[in-house]
Amino acid sequence: MKPLAGPVLITAAALVALTGCGAGDSSSSDSADSSAKLSVKAAYMPQPVTDSMAAGFLVIENDGGTADELTSVTSDLAQDVTVHETTGQSMQEVAGLKVPADGELVLESGGNHLMFENLKRKPKEGETVSLRLNFTKSEAITVEMPVKSATYQPTSGH
Incomplete structure (x- = not known):
């Protein structure tokens, strides 16, 4: 021994x-204090004009000192929800979008946005659509997205 x-x-x-x-x-x-701290505001979906596709817009705020990335989105409304990046006049599906440290990722009409494809039903103005945002580092966030009129324009947040 x-x-x-x-x-x-x-x-x-x-x-x-x-x-x-x-x-x-x-x-x-400090690393625990500087992690990504994500929240969502100003979420909405314009009432879709077709039976098969819809767009979604929101702002993801990061009050933390670490950047993160939105990697995927799921919803019971659609078979697929894809993340699109808009550059100039063209949009393309991307694997993810960065959420900067101490900043925000804005998904807006005419810019980066979500596409709900192969809708299971066509939501109407006044309804709410549930979706789940998935990130590289942070836990997923569930969002209740109100359906607005097809011509809705937000006054702030976008």
């Missing part, structure tokens, strides 16, 4: 020393 006492004590001393370093390291406690 005595031959193990030396290595065990050295290992225990090393663990105590490492634990002490971690506890006093300000970067480890």
Whole structure:
């Protein structure tokens, strides 16, 4: 038994020393405070004009010090919900959109947006559509998106 006492004590001393370093390291406690802190505002869907597709708009705010990325969206309204990036006059489906640290990702008419494809039903003005936003780092966020008139234009937030 005595031959193990030396290595065990050295290992225990090393663990105590490492634990002490971690506890006093300000970067480890700051990292929890600087994580992405996401919230959603100004969500809406214009009443779709077709039976098969709809668009969705919202703002994802990040009050944290770490950037994140919107990677996918699901909804019981549609078979597929895709994320689209608009550049100039063209839009294309993308795998994700960045949510900057201490910033926001704006999904708006004429810009980046969500496309609800292969609708299971056509929602009407006054209804609410449930969707789930999935991110690289943060937990998913469930959003209740109100359906507005087809000509609705937000006055703020977009």
